[in-house]
Amino acid sequence: MDLGRSNRFSRRMVYGATLAVDWTADDGEIEVQILVRGIEGIKLDAQPLTIATASILFHRFFKEADVGGYDVYLIASTTLYLAGKVKDDPLKIRDVINVTHNTLHRGSAPLELGDEYWNMRDAIVQAELLIMRMLKFEVTITHxxxxxxxxxxxxxxxxxxxxxxxxxxxxxxxxxxxxxxxxxxxxxxxxxxxxxxxxxxxxxxxxxxxxxxxxxxxxxxxxxxxx
Structure with a gap:
């Protein structure tokens, strides 16, 4: 590749192989949740910098918070949604919800606009505010x-x-x-x-x-x- 031609970070440059998750691992292991978030990012066609931003926000949050005190899947999904805003790579909240649900319940159909969907949506919105406050609204990242x-x-x-x-x-x-x-x-x-x-x-x-x-x-x- 001629690096002089472009400074864009394409998905092809970054994703040489499909990420694999050991689904037999302990559900409490934070590494599993982080890998799941990476898969969510790829399914959502998020830019590599968006996924990287989500990861940093995730780590910064749990540097301040007790891992056992929060649903890591919710925080992971929320940081991905928030990262889309930060990197001007907007991800639809409904897509984030459905990809998260499908990742946790493989093979499941997209959620209908019912109680479960609206509960998840409200949870992400509230978690976004929590993360922003926990990070003191500092979401600028030098990658x-x-x-x-x-x-x-x-x-x-x-x-x-x-x-x-x-x-x-x-x-x-x-x-x-x-x-x-x-x-x-x-x-x-x-x-x-x-x-x-x-x-x-x-x-x-x-x-x-x-x-x-x-x-x-x-x-x-x-x-x-x-x-």
């Missing part, structure tokens, strides 16, 4: 994605065209990045460090050595490589 794009663009110039096109380094790096958003510890690192770590992991997976690193004055991951 690693833009840094990853520039690091990859810088890194591309270090390789020959043949070697760069030989492996899907860009796709793999972005896939690792999206997966890391399901881990609460992403809050502990700067966006730049997260981007570099994901790219470095992809390089290791493909056994790629960046040439001339011992001789270069400015490395591909240095701050000078950023615009």
């Amino acid at each position: 690693p994605h833009k840094f990853m794009f520039h690091y990859l663009k810088s890194l591309e110039s270090w390789f020959s065209k043949e070697e760069w096109s030989r492996v899907p380094l860009t796709k793999t790096s972005f896939a690792f990045l999206q997966d890391f958003h399901f881990e609460p510890s992403i809050l502990d690192y700067t966006p730049q460090h997260v981007a570099v770590a994901c790219i470095n992991l992809a390089l290791q997976c493909y056994g790629m050595q960046v040439p001339y690193t011992d001789e270069a004055e400015i490395l591909w991951y240095s701050s000078e490589s950023l615009p």
Whole structure:
């Protein structure tokens, strides 16, 4: 992929494979809920940055709140709905409700406009207000994605065209990045460090050595490589 042509983060770049959930896992495990939210995002055709935003909001909320005190499925669905607003990628609340319901009850039909639907809708609306208050209305997020794009663009110039096109380094790096958003510890690192770590992991997976690193004055991951 020629990184100089576009800085858009397409779904094709990010989703190299279908996310899988271990449905035999303990329902109380928060990792299961986060993976479910990722699947909801894909079913809703949400942008990768929208799903990443939902993940960060989710982690920030439970950094302040007791996991046992809230329905994680409700919070997950609500952060996804809220993220759509934050990233100007609006998701219809009815679609969020139906995808969530179908994820929890596989094979079920869309909900009719009855009591169950309206109860879920009211719950999401109330949970949205709760999340905003818990986060003190601070929902601005600096994502690693833009840094990853520039690091990859810088890194591309270090390789020959043949070697760069030989492996899907860009796709793999972005896939690792999206997966890391399901881990609460992403809050502990700067966006730049997260981007570099994901790219470095992809390089290791493909056994790629960046040439001339011992001789270069400015490395591909240095701050000078950023615009």
